[in-house]
Amino acid sequence: MSNDIKIKKGLDIKLIGEAEKATENAIISNFCTLRPEDFHGVIPKLLVKVGAKVKAGEPVFYDKSNEAIKFVSPVSGEILEILRGEKRKILAVKLQADKEQTYQDNGKFDVNSSNADKIKAHLLASGCWPFVKQRPYDVIANPNKSPKAIFISGYASAPLAADLDYTLKGKEAELQAAINALGKLTDGQVHVSVSKNGNSPFSGLSGLTLHTVSGPHPSGNVGTLINKIDPVNKGEVVWTVNAQDLVIIGDLLLTGKFNAERIVALAGSSIKKPRYFKTKIGSEIATMVYDNGVEKDGNNRIISGNVLTGKQVKPDGCLDYYSNVITVIPEGDDYELFGWNKPIFNKISLSRALTFSWLTPNKKFDLNTNTNGEHRAFVLTGNYEEVFPLDIFPLQILKACMYNDLDEMEALGMYEVAPEDFALTEFVCVSKQPHQEIIRKGLDVMIKEIG
């Protein structure tokens, strides 16, 4: 097995507004919001009522289908509001943060003298379990199953992503603690990918198998790593953890505290001073965005996450549970005269159909949210394959999802994929089809029918 992974198919989307490598402390957010929709497939059961006081790390709700999985509060404070939607579905739990933060003490944890069950129980009880996700289905890992391997991407190749080499610097102790713990949860290995040209904090750690990756995005996606190292077969499970969440897990093991602090990149062409911020999960986005040159009534799209896979949030929205980047780009809700046939220099294109981005491969673009065309049936073929490095037929698997043919979905490799693997094909799609949504729905059908 080679430790060098080179990706040829893919696309680096170069955008204006990369975060400068300087970290500020964000203004401490007065509010903190937990949104159950961040945890796909989880039906929350509340453990607290409005007005209750919680410490940071104290459970707020649990998963109805697996009561052991607890979701804890990132801050200490008072439950301010529980927002509900249709059929009383919980949309968000909003907390007012205390000025002085207090933490629930889970006690220091000795990984070396513990077995897998003990580690699992500790992570579940302390609220760190939701950071562990699984494939198939790209949902929070089922703690009752044992994964054949655990995969971590230490290299973010997505457009305007936070540079993990930078944000994880100095966190070697936490990372090592987390990896030691995770290593005991699998019979296989803990695979970590790092950039070939980078200086990753992972490279000095033990207890993991290091892979250097190079090539265009999605070389840093964990899905690419899995596909190249050890693809998921039917009946098998692998787990994935985001690199930045290892720090929270490690911190918990070392100190006993659930410390939801995270270094987040604030990036995008609408930001005047793109840079890094130290903030907490669930913090109000407004605390970072408006002090940095974004006009309050400007026509911008604020995204919790990167431009390919992130979620659109309102200015009073919050940093979601898994993201370490906030991107702000201009909205594109305007018409463009003869936009469909005039030569285009300021947008990215894979073709050369009077689009000239191929002339300037190193130019950074200022893209907006316009779809550049309307939704159509699948017509063109062959262009998804150019940006899709997995050994899977992208068009065919998307179509199988659309007509819900479970046998075909399984045969074509549905157990191996997550929606984010189809972000680039969605970006280049001439027919403007929602690939990630199609895959997500397909995975949900499989969970329901096959489990």
Added chain:
Amino acid sequence: MGLKSTLHNLKEKYKGTKMAPAFNAIHTFLYLPNETTHNGTHIKVADDLKRTMNIVIMAMIPCLIFGMFNAGYQHFAALGTPVEFLSWDAFYIGLIKVLPLVIVSYGVGLAIEFLFAVIKKHEVEEGYLVTGMLVPLIVPIDTPLWMLAVAVAFGVVIGKEVFGGTGMNILNPALTIRAFLFFAYPTWMSGDKVWVHGAVERDQMIAAGEKLDAISGETILGSLAQGKEAGYELMDMFYGFIPGSVGETSTLLILLGGLFLIFTKIGSWRIMLSSVIGALTMGLIFNGLVNADIISEGSKFYGLMSTTYWHHLLIGGFAFGTVFMATDPVTASQTNKGKWIYGFLIGFLSIMIRVFNPAYPEGVMLAILLMNVFAPTIDHYVVQGNVKKRMKRFKVKNA
């Protein structure tokens, strides 16, 4: 209020009404819509289907203009009063003969597309933009307009809309239209008269008792199929100064169009290249049979079999079919490996049909239609390769 806001207000007004698809279809030709992304990727590439289709049309425009000149040039040449190729006289004949074909093709086709869009309440998709341009280029110059209208209506409804519209059809709509013309009106569509403007008319005048010479409007393929000499210089064939369907004669311009499609990454170079390889292979096999004296000069297949293998690329509609119709992404193979097989078989079968079907020696139409039908099968086996690999991995693990 500017045009932009006026149209925006109209769009809002029509929203949800039956008129909406029709209005939007016209509106989006003027303005790229103000639609933004919601879920999934927040940014998108610059290309959309309109741009893509537009590129294909641009690649065909030179063929259309050349076809207009050639229509007049062939007409006068056949009358015995030749004119310069690039002359107003030649172009005028072409204009009054070809433009109505274009108008009827687009008029009837788009009317049906709009009708279906309104009935089925979906947006008007761009597929017909290319079909509408292909059709006038692949029909004989003297095709009566009513026949064309009937054929277009048949092709769009049966060839495309019944399958669910753009993106869902199995057969190339332009070729469905062409095949309908051929099979519904065979006496008109085949033979040696319909290819040059005036030939049919002249025949009718002779039949009426006027003392005139008949015009021969035979295509090279027609001549060769009957064992006659081609009667044209090789370079004339390459440049396209020969009788044939309106826009398919100039191999040079088709080649340029093909290169343009490959350069813009809109057309599949795999299909084009493999189709040429397929044609050359079949041509070489036939040449080999002739050289080995298996086919004697008396054979009715001799004429086309003995044609030097690479001359096949220059005559008939092979080049046009390969570049503009075999590459239709909806009806072609959709996998990269499949495209090689699909293209190769189109080239291979085109030449085979040419030789063995002297009644209508243009094989490329039937070859593409046949392979359209088999494209999903080819893809199935290509995809099965990937599926088998996955199964094998699964079995090794669980052995």
